[in-house]
Amino acid sequence: MAGAVISGVHATRAGALPEESCLSLHAQSASGAVADAGLRLEDVDGVLCAYSFTEPHLMLSSVFCEYMGLQPAFSSAIQAGGATACIMLAHAAALVRSGQCRHVLLVTGDNRLTGMPKGGAVAALAEVGHPQFERPYGISVPAAYGLVAQRYMHDYGVTPQALAAVAVTARAHAMRHPKAHRRDPLTPEMVASSRLIAAPLRLHDCCLVSDGGAALVVSAGEAAADLRRPPVAVLGLGQGHTHEHIVAAPSLTSFGCKQAAARAFGEAGVTPADIDVAEIYDSFTITLLVELESMGFFERGAAGPAALAGALTHGGQLPCNTHGGLLSYGHSGAAGGMFHIVEAVQQLRGEAEERQVPGAELAFVHGDGGILSAHCSIVLGRS
DSSP: TTTTEEEEEEEEEOOOOOOOHHHHHHHOOOOHHHHHHHHHHGOOOEEEEEEHHHHHHTEEEEEEEHHHHHOOEEEEEEGGGGGGGHHHHHHHHHHHHHTTEEEEEEEEETTTTTSTTHHHHHHHTTTOOOTTTGGGOOOOHHHHOOOOOOOOHHHHHOOHHHHHHHHHHHHHHTTTTOOOOOOOOOOHHHHSSSSSTTEEEEEGGGOOOEEEEEEEEEGGGGGGGOOOOOOOOEEEEEEOOOOSSGGGGGSSSOOOOHHHHHHHHHHHHOOOGGOOOOEEOOOOOHHHHHHHHTTTTOTTTHHHHHHHTTTTTSSSSOOTTOOHHHHHOOOOHHHHHHHHHHHHEEEHTTTGHHHTTTTOOEEEEEEEEETTTTTEEEEEEEE
């Protein structure tokens, strides 16, 4: 996979940004990523966009290119829920490795917090439920993840305290990031006393709804001479897909993240023990614990106690979601997953400032869409 590198990244501030639109967030993110790579917009010959709730166009990539005055040789919109950003990276890597493109711009962003009515994002997400077996009965995304959490607690002894530790760790990391949505202190007691959303998940067990955008540039390896910064190599990629709707999931404790990670580690020729920093999709606190165990970072039932012991902190065994993740940095649709990739690149380039994990050389990124449905894993390495 050495033929594909990440050459530029940029993320906007996350939170309430009423002065921004979906396309203005795309423009800021794209311009920042291209400048970070030391390129000009006209150097971009491929564009990949995600999707938007506030600009629900069937051809968002074409809309974005029109907005920016771009006429790329390749343009496409990709939609895979929370796995979108990682799957976009997989597509971009294939484009540059095949020679179809030299510099591919990947753009995500949405103003879900201020550009939609209160509760609008949650209501829109509920519409992806199965039209016959889920939506008529009112199941929500938090309720579906609550099912997973209940089963996981039953089978592996996960405790509410372990879930709270995930949320508290994410907030401590976000407090070090000047662009994070939530930077106020969070304690285990505050998590435990917060409003119940879908048992056993409470308010602070759930990700934020934010405005924000993020973008990156994927370049061909031989383009390194054109670049402003040392590129980050895409070493391994893998996907795993077991279902779309939770009613059809073959298991409530084992998901496609296991296969996705195994494929990415296999291509990179590394193991979970080799990873210095991990940026893993954390739509809910249970999401992170399930995925950490499925992907081989911890044995079954061990991720919760590890989180309680501080293993996921900056100084821990596996620094995880060092920017604060979806739980505290922010979640603005597909940009939520892109924030994870941006953070991984900044860690590997030694640019994470107060959040920097010393000596980070290998990073692991994972995105999942739906109810643990679509999965994509990435191994990145410092050039």
